[in-house]
Amino acid sequence: MTAAKLGLGGHSFIAELGNDPEASFEEQCAIVAACLDRGIGLIDTTYYQERLALGEVLERLGRRDEAEIMAWNFFKQPGKERELVGFTPYEPEHLAAMLTELRTDRIDMLVVHVHDDAAKLREELALAASWMSEGRVKRVALGMARPEHLAELPVGHPVTAVLAPYNAFYQEAGELFRLAKEWGMETIALSPFVRGWRLDELGADKDDAADILLRWAATQPAVDRVIVSMRRAAWVDANLRAIGRGPLSEAESARLHGWLTRKG
Ligand SMILES: NC(=O)c1ccc[n+]([C@@H]2O[C@H](COP(=O)([O-])OP(=O)(O)OC[C@H]3O[C@@H](n4cnc5c(N)ncnc54)[C@H](OP(=O)(O)O)[C@@H]3O)[C@@H](O)[C@H]2O)c1
Incomplete structure (x- = not known):
């Protein structure tokens, strides 16, 4: 139950969005193996660099079938191979490239990044549905969705999951999640x-801060799963233990409240 609540974030495989330098290939293998050994199967990949990394790791481990691979529409662009570029709406040629990068024949959860061009979004969902009918995509999710995106979904759409940043500091997705659960x-x-x-900025003991913030997110009634990036294999157990501790005590909630209301 606890392990099913946690997913591994793809930023674990790159240096850009973290404090730590990029994990070595051996450490990446250890992180993914630690997750799979403990029943954490959901692994996200956002940028194409993360797909390349995960594909190589799962091939080395020989454990592709144990993972539930999630993949977003952030693609390699000529001249920007070393950058983290923004999302691009799906086109028919994209899936083959993603599968090659991931060294697999299927994506377990394909994430469609929302935007405000409703006609184009409908086209992308139809494309994703066709990939599902071919067995190359198992499920389709909406990423960075807002409530209005759910309301505008066309009849017969393939979406069965929604993803958004959601933490004690940024709670805007609460309404989206409540609505999605109703649906x-x-x-x-x-x-x-x-x-x-952000953990460092709190000035608190980092282990305590991670424990409290993770438990806040994981115990929200409308949250099914939480994705965390972990650049060290040791954090897999730390985060699993945190989720296992369940809801925050009154004293822990008061500490969190102090961080949320602090100025500056
Ligand atoms: N936020 C978005 O807009 C967005 C969009 C698309 C996808 N995602 C997905 O969400 C995932 C998570 O996002 P994120 O990496 O931005 O934020 P996060 O998961 O909230 O933070 C991850 C960072 O927390 C630190 N950490 C993890 N476990 C720890 C522990 N037990 N103790 C102390 N520090 C710990 C590590 O920091 P350092 O390594 O930096 O020290 C790690 O890089 C991404 O990998 C990606 O798959 C997010």
């Missing part, structure tokens, strides 16, 4: 710590 969708909260460096 029978799965809800996946991203970035329980905002970013790793």
Whole structure:
């Protein structure tokens, strides 16, 4: 139960959005193996660099079938191979490239990043549905969705999950998640710590801060799963233990409240 609540974030495989330098290939293998050994199967990949890394790791481990691979529409762009570029709406040629990067024949959860061009979004959902009918995509999710995106979903859409950053500091996605649950969708909260460096800014003991912020996100009634990036294998157990401790005590809630209301 505890392990099913946690997912591994793809930023674990890159240096750009963390404090720590990029984990070595051996450490990346150890992180993914630690997750799979403990029943954490959901692994996100946002940027194409993360797909390349995860594909190589799962191939080395020989454990592709144990993972539930999630993948977003952030693609490699000519001249920007070393950058983290923004999302691009899906086109028919994108899936083959993603599968090659991931060294697999299927994506377990394909994430469609929302935007405000409703006609284009409908086109992307139809494309995702066609990939599902071919067995190359198992499920489709909406990423960074807002409540209005759910309301505008066309009849017969393939979406069964929503993803958005949701943590004690940024609670805007609460309404989206409550609505998605009413619609029978799965809800996946991203970035329980905002970013790793936010933990440092709190000035509290970092282990305590991570414990409290992760438990806040994981115990919200409308949250099914939480994605955390972990650049060290040791954090897999630390985060699992935190989730196992359940809701915050009154004293822990008061500490969290202090961080949320602090100025500056
Ligand atoms: N937020 C978004 O907009 C967004 C969008 C698309 C996808 N995602 C997904 O959400 C995932 C998580 O996002 P995120 O990396 O931005 O934020 P996060 O998961 O809230 O923060 C991860 C950072 O927290 C630190 N950490 C993890 N476990 C720890 C522990 N037990 N003790 C102390 N520090 C710990 C690490 O920091 P350092 O390594 O930096 O020290 C790690 O990089 C991403 O990997 C991605 O898959 C997020």
